[in-house]
Amino acid sequence: MEAKRELTILLVEDSPDDAFFFRRALDKTGLKVALHVAGDGEDAIDYLTNRGRFNDATRYVLPDVVFIDLKMPQMNGFELFEWIRAQFAETPFRALALTSSDEPQDRKRALDLGAHGYFLKPISPDQIRAAVAGIPSSRVPTPSP
Amino acid sequence: MPPTVPVGPFNGLSLIDSTASAEKVNILLVDDQPGKLLAHESVLAELGQNIVKAANGREALQCLLRQDFAVILLDVNMPDMDGFETAELIRWRPRFEKTPIIFLTAYNTTDLDRLKGYSLGAVDYLFLPVIPEVLKAKVTVFVELARQKRLIQRQAENLALHNQEQTRQLEMIQKLNEDLQEANRELEAFSYTVSHDLRAPLRALKGYTDILLEDYGPKLEATAKEYLSNLERAVVRMDALTRDLLSYSRIVRQQIELEPVCVDAVCREVTAMNPALQPPNTEMVVPPDLLPVRAHPTLLGQCLANLLDNAAKFVAPGVTPRIHIRTEPRGDRVRIWVEDNGVGIDPAHHQKIFGIFERVGNLKTNQGTGIGLAIVARAAQRMGGICGVESSVGNGSRFWIELAGA
Numbered sequence: 001m002e003a004k005r006e007l008t009i010l011l012v013e014d015s016p017d018d019a020f021f022f023r024r025a026l027d028k029t030g031l032k033v034a035l036h037v038a039g040d041g042e043d044a045i046d047y048l049t050n051r052g053r054f055n056d057a058t059r060y061v062l063p064d065v066v067f068i069d070l071k072m073p074q075m076n077g078f079e080l081f082e083w084i085r086a087q088f089a090e091t092p093f094r095a096l097a098l099t100s101s102d103e104p105q106d107r108k109r110a111l112d113l114g115a116h117g118y119f120l121k122p123i124s125p126d127q128i129r130a131a132v133a134g135i136p137s138s139r140v141p142t143p144s145p
Numbered sequence: 146m147p148p149t150v151p152v153g154p155f156n157g158l159s160l161i162d163s164t165a166s167a168e169k170v171n172i173l174l175v176d177d178q179p180g181k182l183l184a185h186e187s188v189l190a191e192l193g194q195n196i197v198k199a200a201n202g203r204e205a206l207q208c209l210l211r212q213d214f215a216v217i218l219l220d221v222n223m224p225d226m227d228g229f230e231t232a233e234l235i236r237w238r239p240r241f242e243k244t245p246i247i248f249l250t251a252y253n254t255t256d257l258d259r260l261k262g263y264s265l266g267a268v269d270y271l272f273l274p275v276i277p278e279v280l281k282a283k284v285t286v287f288v289e290l291a292r293q294k295r296l297i298q299r300q301a302e303n304l305a306l307h308n309q310e311q312t313r314q315l316e317m318i319q320k321l322n323e324d325l326q327e328a329n330r331e332l333e334a335f336s337y338t339v340s341h342d343l344r345a346p347l348r349a350l351k352g353y354t355d356i357l358l359e360d361y362g363p364k365l366e367a368t369a370k371e372y373l374s375n376l377e378r379a380v381v382r383m384d385a386l387t388r389d390l391l392s393y394s395r396i397v398r399q400q401i402e403l404e405p406v407c408v409d410a411v412c413r414e415v416t417a418m419n420p421a422l423q424p425p426n427t428e429m430v431v432p433p434d435l436l437p438v439r440a441h442p443t444l445l446g447q448c449l450a451n452l453l454d455n456a457a458k459f460v461a462p463g464v465t466p467r468i469h470i471r472t473e474p475r476g477d478r479v480r481i482w483v484e485d486n487g488v489g490i491d492p493a494h495h496q497k498i499f500g501i502f503e504r505v506g507n508l509k510t511n512q513g514t515g516i517g518l519a520i521v522a523r524a525a526q527r528m529g530g531i532c533g534v535e536s537s538v539g540n541g542s543r544f545w546i547e548l549a550g551a
Contacts (some may be wrong), residue, residue: 015345015349017348017349017352017353018345018348018349020352021348021349021352024356071341100344100345100348102339103325104443121348122348122351122352129342
């Protein structure tokens with residue numbers, strides 16, 4: 001049996017309230033997840049490249065899923081999607097948009113930039129479950145014996 | 146044969162009555178014999194114009210330097226410089242190239258030959274001794290011609306001024322239009338930003354209220370719990386308002402293209418998204434043979450979502466909403482009808498309800514944002530259509546949207 005490994009989610013979100021609601025919805029899923037929060041696009045890049053406050057590579061591992069808010073100060077979600085697409089030949093995680101905008105052009109732009117999904121705030125526990133479902137087996141956490 | 150310049154008495158029709166035609170014109174008489182000058186002057190005095198006399202060609206040319214003439218009467222037989230020579234010098238000046246000249250000549254073939262060969266401008270001749278009626282008639286033609294020429298010139302000037310004014314007004318309208326468009330863009334951007342940025346704190350408000358109720362509800366006193374529920378209701382309503390404002394501003398901003406759309410498919414989609422429209426909450430009849438329309442699927446969906454939602458919402462207490470969708474061909478257009486068994490709307494309010502923030506009905510029991518029908522009206526308009534309602538209190542409502550057929 002494979003070593004037990006919990007799921008890692010990176011939430012890129014500038015609003016502490018929205019981050020709080022996300023964590024609460026996540027708790028309700030009952031999933032065993034390590035959640036890390038980055039405050040904007042640049043912070044997320046620090047995480048993904050283990051720089052700055054995220055330089056501990058053993059703790060800040062490559063996430064399985066990244067939820068990205070679109071409207072953020074400094075580097076916004078669209079720019080982060082662009083960076084991810086330029087950085088990886090094949091994105092090694094699920095990159096999902098999590099936004100309050102139901103504008104069709106925002107949705108299209110995010111998907112065009114490589115978003116694997118688009119969620120409207122507030123996200124529900126069921127939506128989080130659906131978002132992480134079917135993560136490749138080698139990365140899915142094995143249930144405790 | 147005499148030259149073919151139009152002669153004969155002027156028919157007396159004053160073509161244009163205006164100050165220009167009432168003003169006097171100048172007539173120049175050129176003759177070396179003072180007696181003839183006097184005789185001709187007295188005949189022409191009856192015309193009431195300014196008569197200027199010159200005793201020879203040189204004097205005549207000097208007169209021409211000072212003023213314009215409607216006609217020049219030129220004696221052919223003058224010593225020193227005769228009439229033809231004088232005429233030639235007059236014609237040299239571009240300004241007088243077209244000034245009509247009438248030659249006065251004795252019946253003399255040599256003169257007539259020279260006259261024929263004379264090809265410049267409007268020229269006529271009179272035989273001496275002059276018959277007063279003929280002299281008057283011929284001069285009158287040219288007087289009238291000069292007046293009309295002056296009139297046309299003034300009209301042209303007026304027209305140019307008018308055109309100038311029109312161009313200026315057009316420019317002003319264009320400028321105003323640009324300003325208006327700019328203001329519209331700003332307003333749209335403003336409403337978009339407001340709706341968007343307002344929703345973030347609202348989401349927090351709603352989130353924490355929910356959490357409070359969920360985690361601490363059981364521990365709260367009944368009154369505290371009621372206050373919290375009131376707070377939540379207000380937040381939900383405000384969220385609905387901002388959401389509707391956002392969809393309204395989106396309809397205004399959105400680029401749309403029309404395509405053939407199945408009305409029944411759109412109705413089914415809308416129904417599937419809203420449990421209030423499904424049994425047992427609502428009885429809905431959507432015949433499968435509805436006519437297709439030329440529409441934007443999303444906009445038509447928004448229209449029908451709002452109309453159906455209203456139809457299900459505004460019913461008397463205890464009544465199950467019954468909604469019937471029909472289509473009616475009207476020439477090359479199609480009218481989509483949404484008929485309900487609701488409380489109905491007083492005809493006095495029919496115009497008003499399609500405006501933004503207008504709401505009719507029982508405010509205590511029926512909660513709406515007042516934007517729904519404004520969205521319907523605006524979306525119908527953007528799709529090149531119109532909408533309306535037939536209803537009276539207690540008899541249900543029949544809302545319609547009319548679009549091009551597909």
